[in-house]
Amino acid sequence: MRIGPGLILAAILLTGLGGAVGGWAGVQYGLHQARDEASLDEVLHHQLNLTPAQNARIEALETGFHTRRRALEAEMEAANRDLALALTRQHSYGPEARQAIGRFHAAMGALQEATVQHILAMRAVLTPEQAKTFDATISETLAPAGR
Numbered sequence: 001m002r003i004g005p006g007l008i009l010a011a012i013l014l015t016g017l018g019g020a021v022g023g024w025a026g027v028q029y030g031l032h033q034a035r036d037e038a039s040l041d042e043v044l045h046h047q048l049n050l051t052p053a054q055n056a057r058i059e060a061l062e063t064g065f066h067t068r069r070r071a072l073e074a075e076m077e078a079a080n081r082d083l084a085l086a087l088t089r090q091h092s093y094g095p096e097a098r099q100a101i102g103r104f105h106a107a108m109g110a111l112q113e114a115t116v117q118h119i120l121a122m123r124a125v126l127t128p129e130q131a132k133t134f135d136a137t138i139s140e141t142l143a144p145a146g147r
Contacts (some may be wrong), residue, residue, distance in 0.1 A: 043137045044122065048130045057125045065118040072111040079104035 044050075048056065079100050086096035119138060123131055 029090055040137050043133060048126065048133060054125050058122055059082035061118060061121050061125070065114065068114050069111060072107050072114065076104050076111070080105060121124075 044058065045055075082103065083097055086100055088093065090096060090119035123134055126134055
């Protein structure tokens with residue numbers, strides 16, 4: 001069976017279209033995630049009317065968390081590099097790949113726990129009325145209605 005130039009051209013066009021749709025979907029997902037993160041920051045810093053003392057305490061918490069988050073993200077990146085190396089060396093799901101995946105999951109779990117602890121530490125700075133708005137924002141961010 002001979003493949004004609006029309007079939008090759010159609011395959012190229014469909015591949016390009018598929019890539020474009022996938023890229024667009026990825027960008028839309030990323031923008032949506034960025035809006036979710038910005039909404040918590042917007043509520044915390046612009047809608048809760050923090051006192052100067054509250055703001056100073058939250059800024060200190062955010063500085064500490066940023067350092068911890070960056071270290072855990074670096075650990076996840078290092079684990080991914082180890083996984084890539086293991087897969088290129090072994091071409092199988094061997095002990096080195098399993099170890100790299102375990103290392104990645106440990107760092108990812110630690111990041112999730114640190115994030116929850118950070119959120120609770122910030123919440124502790126708020127008044128009960130501010131905490132209601134903060135809690136509603138957290139709830140919508142973690143379990144959005146309609147999704």
